[in-house]
Amino acid sequence: MEEQKCFEVSLHDEIDQHGYNYSSQFPKEKKPLEGWEWGRPEDLQGLKMILLFPNGMTVSEKIFKTESSKGNFETSKAACSKVGGLLASPRNSAENSAIQQIAARHKKMPFLGINDIQTEGTFKHLNGEALGYSNWALNKPDNSEGIEDCVEVRPSGKWNDKSCAEKQLIICEY
Ligand SMILES: [Ca+2]
Numbered sequence: 112m113e114e115q116k117c118f119e120v121s122l123h124d125e126i127d128q129h130g131y132n133y134s135s136q137f138p139k140e141k142k143p144l145e146g147w148e149w150g151r152p153e154d155l156q157g158l159k160m161i162l163l164f165p166n167g168m169t170v171s172e173k174i175f176k177t178e179s180s181k182g183n184f185e186t187s188k189a190a191c192s193k194v195g196g197l198l199a200s201p202r203n204s205a206e207n208s209a210i211q212q213i214a215a216r217h218k219k220m221p222f223l224g225i226n227d228i229q230t231e232g233t234f235k236h237l238n239g240e241a242l243g244y245s246n247w248a249l250n251k252p253d254n255s256e257g258i259e260d261c262v263e264v265r266p267s268g269k270w271n272d273k274s275c276a277e278k279q280l281i282i283c284e285y
């Protein structure tokens with residue numbers, strides 16, 4: 112049987128501030144993986160996926176990431192902007208699916224950066240942009256009890272309008 116080798120991968124720019132260097136260390140030998148040409152490896156998308164697991168996902172140029180903490184809508188928005196991001200706001204099904212997967216790993220539901228606080232029944236992104244993509248669950252939004260102006264993502268990936276005062280998993284986008 113062939114010997115199985117496990118190794119850890121790290122991405123850093125300690126040596127070269129212009130770009131990332133890639134090294135891989137075997138647990139015992141602590142030997143850097145050598146022989147990369149300048150600018151290699153090119154699979155930075157793949158590396159990003161490794162580095163982001165389990166708290167993040169990358170879709171095209173966008174990164175979705177959670178710090179595992181929970182907050183109501185205002186707290187979540189503030190937490191994301193504090194670290195230079197925005198509350199996750201999917202523009203298509205691939206982005207929605209990334210948010211769904213992060214939420215599933217943490218077994219919590221997140222709020223999206225989408226709400227109808229300004230005009231009841233008209234959901235918008237945080238920047239005021241109208242929804243080009245939506246993924247409402249059946250018969251949602253229903254504005255239950257007249258207090259649901261925020262949007263949570265259920266384990267199915269479907270959206271439900273929910274009170275903005277609820278505490279949900281904070282997922283930001285960058
Ligand atoms: Ca509403």
Ligand SMILES: [Ca+2]
Pocket residue numbers: 251252253254255259271272273
């Ligand atoms: Ca609802």
